[in-house]
Amino acid sequence: QVQLQESGPRLVKPSETLPLTCTVSGGSVGNTMYHWAWIRQPPGKGLEWIGSVTYTGNSYYNPSLKSRVTISVDTSQNHFSLKLTSVTAADTALYYCARHVTQGVFGWWGPGTRVTVSS
Amino acid sequence: DIVLTQTPLSLPVTPGEPASISCRSSQSLLNSDDGITYLDWYLQKPGQSPRLLIYTVSFRAGGVPDRFSGSGSGTDFTLRISRVEAEDVGIYYCVQRIATYTFGQGTKLEIK
Numbered sequence: 375q376v377q378l379q380e381s382g383p384r385l386v387k388p389s390e391t392l393p394l395t396c397t398v399s400g401g402s403v404g405n406t407m408y409h410w411a412w413i414r415q416p417p418g419k420g421l422e423w424i425g426s427v428t429y430t431g432n433s434y435y436n437p438s439l440k441s442r443v444t445i446s447v448d449t450s451q452n453h454f455s456l457k458l459t460s461v462t463a464a465d466t467a468l469y470y471c472a473r474h475v476t477q478g479v480f481g482w483w484g485p486g487t488r489v490t491v492s493s
Numbered sequence: 494d495i496v497l498t499q500t501p502l503s504l505p506v507t508p509g510e511p512a513s514i515s516c517r518s519s520q521s522l523l524n525s526d527d528g529i530t531y532l533d534w535y536l537q538k539p540g541q542s543p544r545l546l547i548y549t550v551s552f553r554a555g556g557v558p559d560r561f562s563g564s565g566s567g568t569d570f571t572l573r574i575s576r577v578e579a580e581d582v583g584i585y586y587c588v589q590r591i592a593t594y595t596f597g598q599g600t601k602l603e604i605k
Contacts, residue, residue: 411594420584420586420596420598420599421537421543421586421596421599422595422596423593423595423596434593436594437494438494458589470542471541477531477591478590479533479545479548479554479588479590479593480535480543480545480588483542483543483544484542485542486542492514493525
């Protein structure tokens with residue numbers, strides 16, 4: 375079965391760029407059926423969809439984050455990535471990657487990676 | 494943007510008793526082109542990633558006990574647990590996917 379694993383820095387300084395990667399095993403990011411998503415959860419708060427990317431690299435984002443977000447896919451490495459620019463303390467969160475079909479449910483999730491924005 | 498409002502935000506329940514959570518959308522979640530209502534429910538147990546419970550209003554995901562049920566239409570939806578068990582504790586989220594994705598604020602179910 376497919377497994378997703380987030381990775382990246384645990385600590386990022388304010389105003390810098392947060393880079394995260396989700397490595398997929400037991401499946402391929404090149405599978406035409408699936409989209410690959412990033413979702414986050416600030417401490418003590420609810421879930422927020424950040425955006426998704428298709429196997430071709432087409433991406434779509436939460437309007438509230440769109441100006442700062444880039445999600446890309448690397449089929450040769452079988453992973454997809456998130457870049458969030460100009461981070462502030464409000465970007466401190468548990469970041470999840472997940473898989474879905476077009477307009478579909480989030481059927482598979484990674485365990486999440488905690489990121490803190492602090493100087 | 495579609496806003497989902499869940500009530501209550503906190504739900505203490507005695508084991509064996511029923512529980513229900515409401516989710517109200519700022520816009521209809523019915524797609525008139527395909528007739529599908531795009532509202533799902535997830536449960537996030539403590540220390541775990543969220544897991545799909547109910548999709549498209551009322552269909553239980555694989556392995557979900559039949560004590561969980563979903564209902565509703567248009568803008569008003571309900572998740573019901575017929576008899577709460579200790580393993581049901583966690584945060585329940587409704588999610589719309591008619592227009593990208595939005596989560597409700599979450600409802601924390603705890604055992605009395």
